Amino acid sequence: MRKLLKKSLLWPLAAIAAIGFITMGCSSNGEFGSSSDAAEKVYVAPGEHDEFYGFFSGGYNGQLGVYGLPSGRHIFTIPVFSQAAVNGWGYNEETKPMLQTTDGFIPWGDAHHPELSQTNGETDGRWIFMNENNTPRIARIGLDEFRTQEIIEIPNSAGNHASSFVTPNTEYVTAATRFSIPMDEDNMQNMDVSIDSYKENFQGTISFIKVSDEGHMSIDFQIRMPGFNYDLSHSGKGPSDGWAFFTSYNSEEAHTMLEINASKNDKDYIAAINWEKAAEYAKEGKGKMIPGEHYRNYIDHEEGGIAKSELIEEVRVLDPRELEGIVYFLPTPKSPHGVDVDPTGQYIAAGGKLSTVIPVHSFEKMMTAIENEEFEGEEQGIPVLSYDSILHGEVQNPGLGPLHTEFDNRGNAYTTAFISSEIVKWDVETLEVIDRIDVYYSPGHLMIPGGDSQKPDGKYLVALNKITKDRYLPTGPEMFHSAQLIDISGEKMQLLLDFPTEGEPHYAQGIAAEKVKENQKRFYEIEDNNHPHAAKSEKETRVERDGNEVHVYMTTIRSHFAPDNIEGIKVGDEVYFHVTNLEQDWDVPHGFAMKGANNAELLVMPGETATLKWEPKKEGVFPFYCTDFCSALHQEMQGYVRVSPENSDTQISYSTGQ
Amino acid sequence: MNTTISKIAGLMMLTAALLIGCGESSDDENSNANSQGEKQELTDFEMTHGIGPVDEEITIDEIDPELAKEGMRVFDMKCGACHKLDSRYVGPPLGGIMNARTPAYVMNMILNPEEMLAKHPVAKSIGSEYPTRMTNQQLTREKARAVVEYLAQESR
Secondary structure, eight states, X not given: OHHHHHHXXXXXXXXXXHHHHHHHTTOSSOOSSOHHHHHHHHOOOTTOOOSEEEEEEOBTTOSEEEEEETTOOEEEEEOOXXXXXXXXXXXXXXXXXXXXXXXXXXXXXXXXXXXXEEEXXXXXXXXXXXXXXXXXXXXXXXXXXXXXXXXXXXXXXXXXXXXXXXXXTSSEEEEEEEEOEEBOTTXXXXXXXXXXXXXXXEEEEEEEEEEOTTOOEEEEEEEEEESOEEEEEEEXXXXXXXXXXXXXXXXXXXXXXXXXXXXXXXXXXXXEEEXXXXXXXXXXXXXXXXXXXXXXXXOOXXXXXXXXXXXXXXXXXXXXXXXXXXXXXXXXXXXXXXXXXXXXXXXXXXXXTTOSEEEEEEHHHHHHHHHTTOEEEEETTEEEEOHHHHEEEEEESOOSSEXXXXXXXXXXXXXXETTTTEEEEEETTTOOXXXXXXXXXXXXXXXXXXXXXXXXXXXXXXXXXXXXXTSSSOBTBOOOOEEEEEEOSSSSOEEEEEEEOSSOOOSEEEEETHHHXXXXXXXXXXXXXXXXXXXXXXGGOEEEEETTEEEEEEEEETTEEESOEEEEEETTOEEEEEEEEOOOSTTOOEEEEETTOSSOOEEXXXXXXXXXXXXXXXXXXXEXXXXXXXSTTGGGOEEEEEEEOTTOOOOOEEESOO | OHHHHHHHHHHHHHHHXXXXXXXXXXXXXXXXXXXXXXXXXXXXXXXXXXXXXXXSOOOOOSOOHHHHHHHHHHHHHHTTTTOOSXXXXXXXXXXXXXXXXXXHHHHHHHHOHHHHHHHXXXXXXXXXXXXXXXXXXXXXXXXXXXXXHHHHHHHO
């Protein structure tokens, strides 16, 4: 008996210890069964590649972060809307025009929603677009070189938030005003009026930007909208292709204390836009051309690699009060944030952030309601459809503060609940909640690779959390935002990994690495370098004076500059170093740093030319050097510039190796 | 009783062993690969004509001036930052190179410098005299052929 008792006490103890060690590992939060299992799922062996690229907007850093998934490794940051001293983006002469706007040069931007280009409703790996909220703009980034290739400004807009979402064949990318502003009746120009005349004067616009086969963007038309706040968007697909959906809040048209005054109505609206019809009207010349100055900035390597700024003066505006059938309002509770269309294109889910349910509209019912004119009324000339006629149903108990929804390829939807810090999985057809998982803390957007397209990869989900607190070693009052990777391949969601991000990622996109990685440029062919100031061989290197402008045509190769001794520069000169990297090898950039330059370094890719402007203020001899450890003799890669007084007669001279 | 306890202890040991289990992998594979690389012998062809994509003898009888002109253009752009014809620079002078090496050897040196510098005894020996290693400038075979035509013209 004693023996039996001991047996029965000790064996289970040992067994629990064994099982516990094997299954629990050292999990801290205990929200998943096995950390070793999770570790295995996110482990990418040294030298191996991740299965997916993740593109995360940098929010207030203005850039686009590139991460490998499932490892969560930060691979790269693409400068987009903010100057980047790391490589001279927005500082060097080639890229400064990319940040040109009708408000002048803007060195910073607030990046929100990256969206991959699509073909037949599937991500195609050509480009990724991203909007800027503060100075309304949309950027196009080429995934052949991971560089920003074009930025277009959006006129007649204040705050570009519901942007930059694409149509299923990237016919259009969208933009909409987050903040309505006063616009005059005829030309929609901003007005000097009292702010409390909001209801009388304030209006919004929704813009459709045409994307050519080469990726060039041009504003095809804008739609005049009531003065609400337009928040997010997604395009229809499959049966709903040809339509786009935009959430709006502040249908109260408040202009102060919006947290109270814009939260009064039980329902606000999703604006359903028939863009196909609007595009037809535009093509027929309907609507009218109004003043709408905006810049289109673009940079093309084949055209020399110097960004060009083009000022466009007018835009076409369509008025839904005059042109029938382009805008309908879908009543939606309550200050809806996200609007997400499922992969079949039949259902439109809204994240009513103050709502206790997730309303899901049916596209088919919406079309029937339009046909039968089942309207509840109209809002400033735009028909409002009856809520009950268009509703597929409501998801009950979806968590508190539902914001955004993405989809897998098995008929499930996943919604972030900001206030209750969780992700809720529900069935798109039955609207039943199937599973929920805690995230740390307060998720905003979420991302499933392809999760807003017609072909989601339903393997991983990334929660983009707004609050980090105790998830990492503390770093003072500021902490990087935390992303969390969740395995969604099974019935139950499983938390796999925390990883930090840069800035504040709002939305993100993911794509199978194989769609992108084979198309990578490894260097620019020096022979095809059409930069007007390129020196394509050491024989072409030279220094030329033109008044007080001095142009240095310089080359780099491991491990020297040519020329590397320059004299005859004077205080007060404007010196332009045009540095051509003659290397033709992958991942061998050379840097160029000039003592006393008031801008940044250059980081010149193989075969490329970049230009740094330097205005010497003191006489003496000043060094320049390569900042990128390029070879065993990198420390030898340097040169000197002699600067003489303004009135001296030192002649221009230069040499290499003499 | 003792056996029971030792069995329990055994299970715990096993658990511990499982936890420690994933030891370091051995370095054997790497060291084997290295020593094999050292031992590998070059063929007679490779000794004379180098290692790389050019695996047949190239002969230059009469200089094609057009091809040599194209070769000079490519040389200036892709080679001239490190090689001069008449003097030592980052790399060796190449004015008389075609009197010392075969066209195929020079083409392989241009097209496959990494492997040539690692394996070919002549390239290794010359390479050791220069602190900067020759880089791959991604010439096409046609361009490399043109460069050789130019160097042959300059070697005469």
